[in-house]
Amino acid sequence: MNKKDLREIKNKLENQKIAIEVELGKFAKKDERLKGDWDTKYPKTGKADSSQSLEDAADQVEEYVNLLPIEHNMELRLHDIDLALEKIKNGEKGNYGQCEKCGKDIPEDRLMIYPEARKCAKCDKKI
Numbered sequence: 022m023n024k025k026d027l028r029e030i031k032n033k034l035e036n037q038k039i040a041i042e043v044e045l046g047k048f049a050k051k052d053e054r055l056k057g058d059w060d061t062k063y064p065k066t067g068k069a070d071s072s073q074s075l076e077d078a079a080d081q082v083e084e085y086v087n088l089l090p091i092e093h094n095m096e097l098r099l100h101d102i103d104l105a106l107e108k109i110k111n112g113e114k115g116n117y118g119q120c121e122k123c124g125k126d127i128p129e130d131r132l133m134i135y136p137e138a139r140k141c142a143k144c145d146k147k148i
Contacts, residue, residue, distance in 0.1 A: 022118055022129055030136045031109050037137075038102045041095050049092050057100055061088045101137040120144050 108115030
């Protein structure tokens with residue numbers, strides 16, 4: 022892979038990282054004690070003194086529960102992006118663009134579309 026393409030991929034990864042962190046920041050808080058962990062903000066429900074208050078609280082808790090898997094998915098993407106950026110930073114030793122399963126080079130067109138890919142398409146389909 023030439024340096025221009027690698028630079029383009031690095032920029033794409035950095036932009037994706039920023040976008041995911043901004044999106045996560047809308048409903049989650051970065052856990053300072055655990056690297057790469059975000060915590061979905063639990064709703065602050067006050068005293069429920071009417072059926073409407075109870076319903077509102079239930080809606081907020083339901084939204085919280087729905088956001089948990091989204092947070093998890095975004096954390097996984099951030100992890101893969103960070104790993105790819107680290108491999109790029111380490112150059113030859115980082116093995117960026119090499120399948121973690123079979124060791125073959127991941128095609129450039131796949132990396133341009135999915136720059137955080139850790140496996141080639143063939144190995145990625147095998148679960």
